[in-house]
Amino acid sequence: MHPYQQFGPEAFWRQGVAERNPLHFEDVYTPRFEISRETRIAAAGSCFAQHIGQQFKRRGYSFLDTEPPPPLLDAAQQHAFGYDLYSARYGNLYTVRQLVQLLKRATGEFVPEDDVWVEDGRLFDPYRPTIEPNGFATTQEFEASRVDHYDAVARILPQADLFVFTFGLTESWMNTADGAVYPTCPGTVHGEFDPGRHQFVNFSWPQIMEDFESFLQVARSINPEMRFLVTVSPVPLTATASGQHVLAASMASKSILRAVCAELYARYDYVDYFPSYELVASHPMRAMFFDPNLRTVAANGVAHVMDTFFRAHGDAGPGDAAVAPEDSTAHPGSADSAMDEDDVVCEEALLEVFGS
Template sequence: MKYSNRISYSLAAETAKINRESRVGSRGTDANRMEPACWPGLRPSFTFNKESKIFVIGSCFATNIEKYLQSRGYICVSSCENRSNLISTGCLNKYTPASIWEEIAWAREIYDRDDSITLEDVQKCLFQVSDELYIDLHLHAVEPVDLATAFEWRKVVYSIYRDLFTCDVVVITLGLIESWYDERSERYICETPPRQALREKERFFFEQLDYQKCYNFVVSAIELIRKTNSPRIMLTTSPVVLQRTFTSDDVIVANMFSKSVLRAVTGQVVKDLDGIDYFPSYESVMLTRQNSIWKDDMMHVAEPFIAQIMSRVEGIYAPESFSKVSDNFDRIHDFVNAVSARDFSLARSIFTSIGDPGLEVPSDYYTSAAVLYWCDGDRNSAASILAKSNVGELSYTDVLVPLRILIARWAGDKDLVIGVRSWLKVNDGLTFKRLFHAASWLSYNGNKREAAVIAGLVRPQQVRRLSAQRRLVSILQAGGKSDQAKIISEIKFDSVPAVA
């Protein structure tokens, strides 16, 4: 243990005296770190650079961290990109300390044995749904496949996880304590049992993990990671809200309990183990009093705010590699957040204050500015500002990028329409999320016909969630596209939505 919880008065007083962040600054003073956004201090015990091999594991918030790091040129060995087109990044999400430990332990056993995956290794993860089809209970939101495909999936997963044992930096985000245990395999699975597995539902048990179990899983996972290597570790609690609870509590209460347990666990692990830092993404999100930092589902954090969080992490932990893309960095992302939240009055105020955005400005600034001009009916300005942003340089945070199609049509720029469509086609992994988000944004803004146009670009095979299906059907019907609504409504699902 690095230090005891009980110290003398003199030492406590001295610690508080030299701690520049021992008090919360008052409103109206330079010491105010709560407004307009909350930025707790970071206490790095190590640094990394663009030569460091980084592995990110955890909930969907971890995926956002990984995307940010990749967009900034860091080596994320946990990424599915350039590995295989069989598995998308989201499939590797791990929401609980138990599911994180299970995947690491599975890979560690193979790595220590002979570094060669076998059919028996794969079958530990599978549930047989028919004579020929299997579903992997340890991957997020996947469909039943034949055994050969399931084997190939697991080969990809192992090829990724084996790099965990040789990387330089590990980032772990803890998401939930509501877990599911498979009594037959004696393993915790990734998420709610899929519908196909419910014919054997008696083998699955819901468990709300307590503090000690969570702590033990996290410590054990770190020990497995460090068995033959000593990577530095960054630990955080995901701010993403629980979608549904299987307890009798209100989901809001259940979520707060879950996050409180995990925040306590991360704090204790950082105290007990060397070479581990906590970075306060949870505090930044939960204590920032801006509606614009949340997506419309009120569960997920808006990508521009995640970029602001990670830019601070990058600036402290990778000072040699870090360079702000603009002196207006924070105001630009505040502006993007405001447009995303449809707070146009705030957006106009920030946009005016930005003036010249500078060089190397992220594409979501130009998209958001064009959207603002579009809402104001200023066709020429909308077209002009889009022309300043190269379609080939669109950033992962540019969640409203499909609106460029509407604006380009409105402005009569056929080349831009073709360019955005091509970008969406090439970036197929991002396409559904972008189209769904943009269509929902338009629908909430009252642009029903335009929302249906964007929703109509979604291909049926991209819809894998019941909640997404219902939302798309509603948008298409409201916008007068009943034929397309019927096609989407007839989609049959092989798996149920996740709870996180």
């Protein structure tokens, strides 16, 4: 008798993967703790995280939104203004360093030197540059929006039972003066690139671990019972500034992020990992869930990932959905009927235009 004799088929590649329909890897995820509709859930992360937040909302979970859209704003326009994407209006947080700095900015612990970008008289927030599609008109409204935003961010952690974070990138751009990290390279979406002030950074495994552990510390100091669900976005880099081929850079980036998740899972029993990356990007999936650009995830891929997640939590999907979207005709609550790729707000994807 040796240890392998007591393991189930999921522990063996042939039975667990090679001989299985890749659409039926249900046991790829066993929840570490229960997530119920009463669990107050906050979320942040890269573009792919938007799908997760949307699904929690559509299925009637208690998704925290401390910065909701004005009721007069049509649903179709909410995403363009950064509403209804995450638990506040912070846009995509591609790196953990962004998350850590966001919380510090919200409490006044960190005041970046690079405060505002001005273009043709319009003002843009360097740390959420697309939150107002055409920028703010005046300093007064820019400041007012920022104050409101930081108030909203500061209200998230005290209210959340579960924080969901989707790791997106290791590559980022940093201000050399104070280490402020941007969601996009200055000059690509807005702002102006200054080689003397803006420095490329490719966060390493220890740096990301340290950042996330500092976040855990802050969050648990506010709410000692808080739990965390981490995932890795299956969306590869749109472009790399690492000097490597983008394929190798993507693989390195995702591997590091995946390794961070593994370590977090191993170290903390209040951290769970959901393998969205594996369910889309691993080779047994044969790239079937990617769009023809082999980067963005098709709607059926999102559906597959999210249905796997909710099924593992005892939420059978369509029939179990507490809240059905008004415009859904077939499968209310199913990820099939959720936002498609066009609905995802993703500044990083804008880098593609520079590749011609």
